[in-house]
Amino acid sequence: MATGHETNPNEVRSVLDYAEGEIFVSSLEAVFKGVLESEVPVHAVYGPARGPFQNLRTHAADEGLSRLLIDHGCRLELIDEPGRAVDLAARSCLVGRNVVMLMSAGDVLRSANALVRARKLLEGSEGFGLLLIIEDDVEHLARSAPVHLLDDLAIAKIEPNDVSDLRDMIEHGIRLSRAGNGPTSMLVASNLLHSFDTITARPNRVVGTLDVAAAMKRKRRIGRGSETMSLLRLSRRLELNRTSALPSPGERAPLGLVAIGPAYTAAEYLLRRFGLEGRIPLLRIGMSAPFDDSIAERLLSRCERVVVLEARPGLTGKALLAASEAARRRGVETASTWWRSLPEIDGESPTLERGDALRASQVARKIGNLLDSVSTGRTITRGLAPADPRFDELEIPARGSSIGVEGAIRTVRNLLTATGQWLRERQDGEVEDDERIALMLDAPAESGTSRYDRLVEAEIWGRNRFLADGPAAIRECASDPTPRLLVICDVGAKGGIDVVRLATASVPEEFGDRVEIRTVDLTDLDGFLEVLRESVLSDNVRVLIARDGTPPRFDQSAIERSFREVDRLGFTTMHRLSRPAEQACSLRAPILSESLGTGVDRVGEELETTFKIDRLPRRMARMIKVRVRPLLEQIEVVRTRPPMVDVTGPTGERPGPPVIQHAAASVWRCHIAGWRGGEPGLVSRILCGAGREMGYQVGCSISSRSAGPGRGAWAQLLFTRPRDGAEPSLPLLIPFGEADLLLGADPV
Incomplete structure (x- = not known):
């Protein structure tokens, strides 16, 4: 048994060192946990410190993680240029090493030539594993050109559905790469890479204490599959594609669902929410390329209609249609397949748009009529809140476009x-x-x-x-x-x-x-x-x-760094308020609260005396005009102590004790409008920590899109009672109308 460094009792233990129990990790920490737990050794992790992996630099400086990686014979290298990272990974694979690469959205196209070179370089080589973890920004990138490039290069593709599945697929991806003698790609939805969740810890491959060794003996997973198998055979042994509630041979269900990647969590929650679990066959596709025709044929031959739910409609639906046509040529009666345009019911023909399958609420509204045809004695669509036409008329301005x-x-x-x-x-x-x-x-x-x-x-x-x-x-x-x-x-x-x-x-x-x-x-x-x-x-x-200059106005990371001192002190030391010079000596000064309503410039520059020369057009008379006048007056307020917090109500009474509203709820959700600081935000971090201390299982999903200088758009939190591993996971994104609390954090 390998032994790591001696553990200092005063040293803070890394969350990735836990061998059992529930741990709260980010998606990036789940990747490292998968690297450490993998029975197949991972020798290197390459990636850029940007996009969803911007905290990679912080993890590289973490002594606890560095010690664990050294014990496992793995190194972490930050490489900003994706093409060079692919070349280095390919050279490492030539000597029989296993490599994990992190690629943000757009890096696949930037490294297209390097991927082609790596594919040719590794042809005929054996005994290596190369896993490409690629961000799929479904919300902002309309085209799926990176996916088509992976298909053209015949690179196997797997898609996790939650943070725990992301951890498990690290080992699966390396095994598939070694079995196929080529790279394997893991396509991860962007919202999943910006998520935090509570997962069940398992022992790492290398342990250092007797307690962890005992936990390893109890919790160690049994290895499944051999690297000498074909890709499809190994994927079946790993159960990457699996079905539930499949009818017996000869029976045909009126409706079946096929869910790819994170759409599986939304579909599973939808069926359980409306009491249809076990009544509608559900096929979960974990490996979408190469496509397993046999498991798809079993579903198609036992259903009348099949709806494909995926983040980008049409990518897997076409492969499913090809499997259906091949079965029909052999005389097998198969179901009609729908992936973008859905069957027309009651004169309505809804359409699945890009990203709809990731939200259970959107899926419920798009396939609600189909669910009604399956449900007996209950109308699914009747329980959905009607759409408000006023929302369609709202013009939402572009947020964060100024930085x-x-x-x-x-x-x-x-x-x-x-x-x-x-x-x-x-x-x-x-x-x-x-x-x-x-x-x-x-x-x-x-x-x-x-x-x-x-x-x-x-x-x-x-x-x-x-x-x-x-x-x-x-x-x-x-x-x-x-x-x-x-x-x-x-x-x-x-x-x-x-x-x-x-x-x-x-x-x-x-x-x-x-x-x-x-x-x-x-x-x-x-x-x-x-x-x-x-x-x-x-x-x-x-x-x-x-x-960008000083103070920063456009660089979002620099703006966030400028707010760290404010977060550390709890207040802003310098306030500058500028107003027109005409108001400086007015008898009735403007109301200060109205001026503050427009926002105080926290990082405003100090006013200074300047001059400039404007060249007058030729059409004007040749003359010189000189005009000197004050334009602005600036007031500076230097604060040395935090402001006093008003603990009284508007009429002077002191607030009473809080009233517990959701004590009996098994699921509790919170939406935070606006967040600052590192992911998942200061307020989200406080609430998640409080939930963990109270014994809840906590999950969090954030939107990294900017909503202003130093502010993210939103964060959504999920609190649930402790669950065992057999229970299905809940979607971190809040379904419509199911939020219990709405917080507006840092609105100014």
Whole structure:
């Protein structure tokens, strides 16, 4: 038995070191727990510290996790470039090592060439395991091109349905890769990668104490399957695809469901919620490629209608239809298959959209009529709340669009528009021999450009796009005599490749005098505008690297870091309130509460005296106008102690003891509108910790989409009574109308 380092009794024990009991882990911690528990050794974990894996850097600095990885012969490497990570993983696999790779959404396309090289490099090799854990951002990425790329490369694909299943599929994925002598991909929904849940701990592969060794003897799973099996045979031994409530041969159920990945949890909860568990056959697809036709044929031959529930309708539905057609050619009567357009009942033909299958409420409303045809003496759709037509008329504004790369690009676009307007005003009324310049944003226009002597083409790039295609664009612009202006928004990267160095190295030596590279501050709008005006008047190619300034306005991670000191103290030390100078000496000052209603700028810059020179158009008379006046007055308030909390009611009475509302409830859900700090947010972390101390099983799912500077959109919490492993898991996303508490956290 392998023995790890001696345990210090005063050392804080890592949650990943537990061998039994219930532990509360994030999805990323579940991945590491799967690596440590896997009977097949995992030698390396590669991944970037961004997206759903942004806490990877924190885990790399964790001494407890580092000690566990060393004991298990595994190393963790942070690699920002996905193509290089794939190359390193392929070289490690050539010497018989097992590697787990973490890839955020979009990394598959960026590393497409590297995946093709790795696939060819590993052909004919044996004795290795390569598992690609890929984020599937169903909500924001409409296209499923990464999935099609995996299919073109004949890479096996598995999909977990919850956090516990994510932990178990680490070992399954490595086994499948070793059996198939090729990479295996695990496609994980984005909301699952941003989830926290309570799972049952099992002993790690390497133990260090007698207590853990005893627990290992009690809890160790029996290994199933052999690496000499084929992929489909091994998947059957691992029970990745399984059915429930399947009718006996010769019987046909009126309706059957096929659920892929996280849609299985929603479908299982839906059937149990309406008392249809055991009456409707349910097929759970854990390995969607290669597709197991035999288990699909058993379901199709025993149902009249089959509805496929998956995050992206059509990916697995087409494979199921192919299995159905193959069975029909052999004379087997199979069910009609539906995956996007559902059967028409009572004149209604609902459609399953992208992401609908992940929410039980959406599935209930889309297939409610089909469930009514199965249910006896009960109408499922009657218990659903009717849709409010006012919700369809609401126009929800874009949230969080002022920060991040999108906010930076929008700011640069507005400045370029202002620069084009400045060019038009500057040239109105000029003499005929002066050069007339036009600024074309994104693409040159064909009409109306003949009256200009020179066209300056401007393009706006994000950081990730520039890292992929920027060097080739700079080389092309350098050899083209047309004046160009490239603005790269270098926002949101704490480390990795330096954009300035990459742009400088991309300039051909023979065109070194034609390309100019400068760094500008996104927070200094006046200075940025002056640089843009200077650039459009130049005949050369200008490459402007736009970066966030101090205090940060666009970099979300930098904004979150600026709030950490506020969270540590519990209050903001500096408050700055700016108001027009006309109100400074007014007899009746404006009500302060009305000013505070617009929000106090917590990280506002100190006002300073500045001046600027504006060139007047030629059409105006030649004269000089000088105007000096105060514009703003700024009030600074420095706080040294936290504010006093008012513990009295509006009429002066003290609050009474809290009244327990949900003491008898077995399931309790909470929606938190807005969260700050690291995932899952400060308020969510407090409530989850309180629930764990009270003996509840706790789960949490968050939306990482920004709702403002330093704030996430929402978090949803689930509290349940302790359950054994045989009971099905509940969906972490709150079904419509089942939230018990709504909190608005940090609204300002």
